[in-house]
Amino acid sequence: MNKKNINLRFKELVTKIKSDEFYNNRGLANEVPFYIFDYQPEDELKMRDNVKNILLPALKDNERLKAIEIDLFELLIKSLKNDEIFDSVFKMEERRGTKVLYEKLKTSFNMEIICSYFKEEAKNKNFVIITGVGKIFPLIRTHALLNNLQVIFNETKVLLFFPGEYTTTDLRIFGFKDNHYYRAFRID
Numbered sequence: 001m002n003k004k005n006i007n008l009r010f011k012e013l014v015t016k017i018k019s020d021e022f023y024n025n026r027g028l029a030n031e032v033p034f035y036i037f038d039y040q041p042e043d044e045l046k047m048r049d050n051v052k053n054i055l056l057p058a059l060k061d062n063e064r065l066k067a068i069e070i071d072l073f074e075l076l077i078k079s080l081k082n083d084e085i086f087d088s089v090f091k092m093e094e095r096r097g098t099k100v101l102y103e104k105l106k107t108s109f110n111m112e113i114i115c116s117y118f119k120e121e122a123k124n125k126n127f128v129i130i131t132g133v134g135k136i137f138p139l140i141r142t143h144a145l146l147n148n149l150q151v152i153f154n155e156t157k158v159l160l161f162f163p164g165e166y167t168t169t170d171l172r173i174f175g176f177k178d179n180h181y182y183r184a185f186r187i188d
Contacts, residue, residue, distance in 0.1 A: 013188070014055055017055070017065070017159070033158065034157075034183060035158065036159075036184045036186055037186075038165050038166040038186065047131075065127045067129055069129040070121055070122070070130055072135065074132060076136060111145070118149060118153075125156065128157070129159050131161050134173065142173065158184075159187065
């Protein structure tokens with residue numbers, strides 16, 4: 001993982017995203033335009049701040065990149081509210097425990113539902129920024145999400161902010177091996 005200052009890396013990332021090379025998918029060799037920006041988990045709050053206050057404003061009036069940020073945790077909350085079960089999950093956890101809640105959430109917020117939300121949220125967008133990976137781990141596994149999103153976003157650029165290490169073959173979130181994944185490009 002790059003040990004360079006996170007704020008400096010982030011400024012370089014914004015410059016790269018706004019470049020012609022990024023927009024035109026140069027150097028991808030016909031691969032899906034999926035990117036992972038990995039960072040130390042202790043930099044999570046800085047990353048959230050940088051995405052909200054630097055990246056999204058920099059892309060707001062961009063003629064070429066129509067971006068949307070999708071926070072996985074916020075997507076879960078939206079799903080629970082849409083299903084009108086948001087308040088009841090807290091009661092369920094109190095009565096039946098965290099393990100039962102986790103299993104219930106895994107079945108009610110599965111990849112099919114997640115992908116349908118992504119498809120709806122990203123209509124008319126050509127750049128999807130994914131955040132909240134650490135907030136929802138292990139409910140959503142990063143490699144499974146990316147594998148499923150490839151079907152939906154085969155030409156849409158996807159940038160995932162990852163609190164851990166991406167070695168271009170492995171995803172390691174918080175030091176735990178998430179699984180093998182090799183289709184995304186590490187962006188720095």
